Amino acid sequence: MVYTFKTVLIGNIVLLKASELLAKIENAEVVSILSNVLDDLIRGEFMQLASSSDENQRFRMYLEKTYKKTASLMANCCKAVTILSEVDDVMIEAAYSFGRHLGMAFQLLDDVLDFVGQETKLGKPAGGSDLRLGLATGPVLFAAQQFPELEMMLEAKLTSADDQKKAFEFVRDSNGIGQTRMLAEFHFQEAQRQLSHFKATDARECLLQVAATTLQRSF
Structure with a gap:
């Protein structure tokens, strides 16, 4: 409880400092865009708590939820930078799309690593830690398309430890991890494609390397 309280306080301080820095920008459009990121983060958290019986x-x-909790931050930060740089609308949209696809790829791979990564490098328990929280991520949802029993377990919200263990085995025995990797690869390719709107500079090369590093993450 003490650590949770401290975490909330630290989060409040970060938000306060971010608001202070935004005010110094003196650009109403950018302030609005970055404020929407916070709205997306909150809505994404609520979506994570919700569930649906429809596959x-x-x-x-x-x-x-993946967009709101992860990709929105990257997409809108990229958009804000290009607005401040006073480039044309095509480049602004390309920057937003680059961040969006990069964020989606990052989170999809993070969901894969939850099943195949090493705990010491992930910074959180591995071996399906999201499953233990009752969360169905990409590998689980793809696996459910192969195993009807897993679909029924998802409808029951994976509340028991036994269900969580069985769900992990279903994911391991399915192609859910591979399909999630393929979806991440799609978003990576789209992120790269958006950078074609920018001139060939060291900055663009750096962004390409960032995207490549994201795709190649393995722990």
Whole structure:
């Protein structure tokens, strides 16, 4: 409880400092864009707590939650920088799309690493830590398309330790991890494609390297 309270206080300080820095920018459009990031983060957390009994709706919610909790920050920060740089609308949209696809790829791979990564490098328990929280991520949702029993377990919200263990085994025996990697690869390719709108400079090369590093993450 003490650590939770301290974490909340630290979060409040970070938000305060961020608001202070935003005010110094003196650009109403950028302030609005970055304020929306906070709104997305909060809505994403609420979406993570919600669930749906419909398989297709559940996957759509997962992708939207992934955008709001992770990709929105990258996308809108990229957009804000280009607005401040006073470039044309095509480049602003390309920067936003680059950040969006990079953020989606990053989170999808993070969900993969939750099943195959090493705890010491992940900084959190590995071996399906999200499952233990009752969260169905990409590998789980793809696996559920192969195993109807897992679909039924998801509808029950994976509340028991036994269900969580079985769900982990279903994911391990399915192609869910591979399919999630493929989806991450798609977003990586899209992120790279958006950078074609920018001139070939050291800055663009740096962004390409950032995207490549994201895709190659393995622990």
